[in-house]
Amino acid sequence: MSLVQYGSSSEDSSEDEGHVSSNAIASLSKSEPEAVKNGKKRTREDSGVQNISKKGKSKPSLPPLPTALRDLFQERERAPDDPSLHQGRTRSKPHVDGIWATTVYIDIPLTEELTDIVSTIVARAKALHPTLEAIPEPHISLTRLFRLPALHLDRFKRDIKAVFEKRCKVRLSFSGLQCFSNDEQTRSFLTLRVGSGHADLESMLAEMDSLAVKYGQPTFYDTPELHASIAWALGGHILDQSTVEAILDKENIVDGHSELDTDIRHCVVFAERVCWKIGSQVESLTLR
Incomplete structure (x- = not known):
């Protein structure tokens, strides 16, 4: 949404009221001899020039917008997406005011053992692909990308909490290293494939799919290959x-x-935190 542009008072009045028109002057010139014939000289006030002059005075300037209102408009004014500000990433669909990108995922705790493994993997991958970027907080996605209207967000949060508030933490292991690409083929990902714990996560996926249908959003993939992403690179087939x-x-x-x-x-790690990210805001719930 563009900012409302307020023209100055002087600009509004300069053409309509700031000058006496040539027609008005001609009319006054024609009426002057008639007044002399009648033995009466018309004054400026009688001629109407004074009234026109009063109209031509500058209107008082509009007061400035209150800071709070001005800031509100600034927050809603969005600059065009610039991939250089987002490590070269591009938005798969254009932003729409009032619609929020939303995802739900399981946070993977970086134990000392897992940190060493991930560090080794990323270092070797960077030697092969210098532009590769590490993902500082590995996670396992439980939904595809949702796009929710603002008026649905509070209810969606309540539904998420209802799904997970009685669930227990999940014991996870990994069965190997695997690469994936996103739907748009704009990025590829280096991931740890889930081994044990897959059944528990699939149960969560089923409940998330039910929510997806409820909110008119895409369900998860038909044959889910659950994984924890640890790094990414631009290009669908780079990794x-x-x-x-x-x-x-x-x-x-x-x-x-x-x-x-x-x-x-x-x-082996224990995943005990479910997160939902709406826009740039992240909330979470700790599993039992």
Whole structure:
């Protein structure tokens, strides 16, 4: 929405009222001899010039908008999306006022063991793809991207809490490294594929799909491959199976797995926080 533009009073009046028109002057000139014939000289007040002059005076300036109101308009005024401000990422759909991008996900706690594993993976991946970006807070998505009207947000939050308030934390392990790309093929992701705990997460997905239908939003993928994203790169096919093999050092295999692959499979974490992100605001609920 564009800011309301207020023209100054002087600009509004300059053409309509700031000058005596040529027609008015001609009319006054014609009437002057008639007044002399009658032995009466018309005064400026009689001629109407004074009244026109009064109209031509500048109107008082409008008072400035209150700061609070001005700030409100500024918050609603959105600059065009600039990928350079978002690490090259582009919005898949244009922003619409009053519609909020919303996602629900499970937060993955970075234990010391998992931090070491992720750091090793990201370092090796960056050596292959220098533009790769790490994801500082790994998570497992439970929904696709929702676009919710503002008037539905409070009810949506209540529904999310009702779904998860009696759920218990989930014991998770990982079965390996895998790459995915987003629906628009604009980014690719390096992820840890979920091993144990998959059934618990699928149960959560089913409830999220019910909410998706309730709010007219897209349901999750038909054959979900649950994963925790740890890094991304621009381009739908930048990160692929060859990237995975290079990171895992497939040339040095012991008992069917590389050392890093074995570390990934032995790592266990307890996911105990469900988050929902609406716009840039994140709220969460701790599982029992």
